[in-house]
Amino acid sequence: MTNRPTDADVIIVGAGVAGSSLAGLLALDGLDVVVLDRAQFPRPKPCGECINPGGVSALARMGLLNAVREHAPARLASWSLLTDSGARACGRYTVEGEYGLGMSRALLDEILVKEAERRGARVYEGVKAVNLVMSDRPRATQRVIVETTGLEGRRESWSAAMVVGADGLRSIVARRLGLVRRRPRIKKVSLTCRLRGTGPSRAGGVLFITQRGTVGLAPVHAHEPLWNGTVVVYSKRWGRGIAPDPLAFFRAALAQAPFEWDGAPEIIGGPWISGPFDWPTRGAVADGALLVGDASGYFDPLTGQGICSAFRSAEFAAPVISQAVRKGRTGVSQLLEYEHALRRMVRPTRVLQRVIEAAVSRPAAYRVVVARLGVSRPFTDRLIEVVGDSLPLRSLAAPGVLRTLLWRAR
Numbered sequence: 001m002t003n004r005p006t007d008a009d010v011i012i013v014g015a016g017v018a019g020s021s022l023a024g025l026l027a028l029d030g031l032d033v034v035v036l037d038r039a040q041f042p043r044p045k046p047c048g049e050c051i052n053p054g055g056v057s058a059l060a061r062m063g064l065l066n067a068v069r070e071h072a073p074a075r076l077a078s079w080s081l082l083t084d085s086g087a088r089a090c091g092r093y094t095v096e097g098e099y100g101l102g103m104s105r106a107l108l109d110e111i112l113v114k115e116a117e118r119r120g121a122r123v124y125e126g127v128k129a130v131n132l133v134m135s136d137r138p139r140a141t142q143r144v145i146v147e148t149t150g151l152e153g154r155r156e157s158w159s160a161a162m163v164v165g166a167d168g169l170r171s172i173v174a175r176r177l178g179l180v181r182r183r184p185r186i187k188k189v190s191l192t193c194r195l196r197g198t199g200p201s202r203a204g205g206v207l208f209i210t211q212r213g214t215v216g217l218a219p220v221h222a223h224e225p226l227w228n229g230t231v232v233v234y235s236k237r238w239g240r241g242i243a244p245d246p247l248a249f250f251r252a253a254l255a256q257a258p259f260e261w262d263g264a265p266e267i268i269g270g271p272w273i274s275g276p277f278d279w280p281t282r283g284a285v286a287d288g289a290l291l292v293g294d295a296s297g298y299f300d301p302l303t304g305q306g307i308c309s310a311f312r313s314a315e316f317a318a319p320v321i322s323q324a325v326r327k328g329r330t331g332v333s334q335l336l337e338y339e340h341a342l343r344r345m346v347r348p349t350r351v352l353q354r355v356i357e358a359a360v361s362r363p364a365a366y367r368v369v370v371a372r373l374g375v376s377r378p379f380t381d382r383l384i385e386v387v388g389d390s391l392p393l394r395s396l397a398a399p400g401v402l403r404t405l406l407w408r409a410r
């Protein structure tokens with residue numbers, strides 16, 4: 001193997017949606033960016049594979065939407081909620097020109113990695129970050145060292161003015177910086193499979209809510225009858241049922257969902273397993289370092305907002321990193337602007353996610369709420385748009401919208 005340059009302005013650990021999009025933005029801005037990922041692309045990623053309208057807008061702002069649309073993602077116009085009591089509700093994206101996209105994560109992430117490379121970032125696959133150290137140079141010239149292991153056990157040290165943790169849940173960068181707040185309290189596990197079949201409406205996604213957890217279904221291709229099926233359950237109650245045969249568990253959960261298939265769907269990929277998800281951080285910046293995407297803190301996949309948050313965190317981080325590196329001042333105080341922007345974005349999202357989690361974990365609550373949403377269309381549309389990151393949380397309290405939930409059944 002030939003030696004490669006291991007010095008850069010910025011090292012990004014993780015080439016998922018957050019890392020690749022940030023790498024592209026920084027490279028376009030003229031920085032020398034290295035991206036390290038332990039995986040080799042394309043690689044599967046456990047995910048519901050739905051980019052919400054806020055995420056689609058972020059792709060457009062970053063100049064990445066055309067590259068994604070060339071690969072025929074499914075267009076999502078709505079989300080339906082079904083419960084084990086038979087209650088139903090459907091919310092549509094009603095804002096003009098607004099839609100979500102369904103697409104294989106293996107494909108999406110590969111497209112974003114290629115775009116980052118095309119823009120000038122150096123991406124190294126099969127390279128796993130195992131440690132992070134600050135050089136003991138004087139502060140103004142301090143470098144961050146990332147130690148890695150590669151294929152065939154190759155060990156390397158990479159150095160840069162700044163390191164970015166874009167390495168997802170259980171981020172090694174967040175852990176080494178001491179930024180992980182606590183271990184997960186809500187313990188869930190997810191199983192994702194690729195399905196092929198016809199029958200259910202391809203206009204949007206469906207979420208079936210049961211006492212076990214949820215079963216999500218969404219189309220992931222514009223022309224092929226391909227679907228993402230994702231089952232999420234509480235691991236304390238159901239984890240033992242999964243361990244002996246995850247695929248059988250997935251099949252049983254899918255069979256209980258009232259999705260209207262023309263014959264049983266074929267499972268052609270997976271199951272890909274993930275969890276737990278509730279990994280909060282105490283902050284997203286440290287001297288010479290910053291966290292984006294799931295590494296900066298995550299709660300739950302239920303509302304499908306993670307990809308949008310990852311893109312937005314990359315958009316917030318890019319100008320702050322560029323300025324800090326150019327000035328040669330990469331201490332915490334230079335990076336706080338990013339931390340504040342991130343917290344402003346995350347706070348309302350977490351409030352809504354916690355309320356939804358509280359409802360979904362209680363059968364009496366989710367059955368009543370979904371039945372009520374089923375007869376309160378304006379409120380349900382607005383809720384789906386807020387969860388779709390295209391409207392702020394406060395828009396749910398707009399007069400005329402809240403009223404339809406509380407008083408007027410339609």
Ligand SMILES: Cc1cc2nc3c(=O)[nH]c(=O)nc-3n(C[C@H](O)[C@H](O)[C@H](O)COP(=O)(O)OP(=O)(O)OC[C@H]3O[C@@H](n4cnc5c(N)ncnc54)[C@H](O)[C@@H]3O)c2cc1C
Nearest residue numbers: 014016017018038048049050129167168190293294306307
């Ligand atoms: C079951 C489930 C369903 C979901 N459904 C949706 C959905 O429908 N819509 C939505 O918007 N969000 C969804 N999410 C959330 C979404 O998947 C994440 O928020 C998003 O992928 C975060 O992107 P990221 O780039 O931060 O992390 P990731 O996409 O996880 O990427 C992290 C990358 O870092 C690499 N890495 C990790 N450790 C190291 C290391 N030590 N060294 C080098 N590389 C490393 C990994 O290989 C990976 O490529 C779901 C999540 C789950 C678990």
